[in-house]
Amino acid sequence: DAKTTQPPSMDCAEGRAANLPCNHSTISGNEYVYWYRQIHSQGPQYIIHGLKNNETNEMASLIITEDRKSSTLILPHATLRDTAVYYCIADFYNQGGKLIFGQGTELSVKP
């Protein structure tokens, strides 16, 4: 599995967009990018995943660069409840195996 690199922490003002970057320069062609988040004292929660194209769901948007070496998770209108640790994971699609979590980015949404 490709290694991912994320900033350890970020701040965002409530109501503004939160843009969380992730570097995965060694990602292979059949590895997807997954994002999970973990709110304090809870289990991780799946957010979104993608391969090449940009993806959007009700929670977030995922922008993957054309060379696939980096991606950005966008929370369009951050709320206080989005304060959490966000993990970017590169993994083989449908291999069903382990997720390799890094240190993640601790996002603090401030009023």
Added chain:
Amino acid sequence: DTGVSQDPRHKITKRGQNVTFRCDPISEHNRLYWYRQTLGQGPEFLTYFQNEAQLEKSRLLSDRFSAERPKGSFSTLEIQRTEQGDSAMYLCASSLAATGSSYEQYFGPGTRLTVT
């Protein structure tokens, strides 16, 4: 769909005692995973099952750890002769793996183990 449940939520035990945790996955999910998380770190994979078969075990899973999923439904994780280093949050997750589909993992709330 009640989500993934874990029992107990908290466990305090003395060093050397055995402990057992239970995980009930989402009912139609065929894959079940165990992870361990220590303070300030991301979750670390321990093992996973497809139905009742244990398909992968991490090197973190020493001989003192054993996991079962006897009927392909709930799973148990047992730690024998607990050590202080076993203190952590133990997370269970489940997923539905089918050819051509994604397999987002759904996590339970975790069991926090404290070994004194």
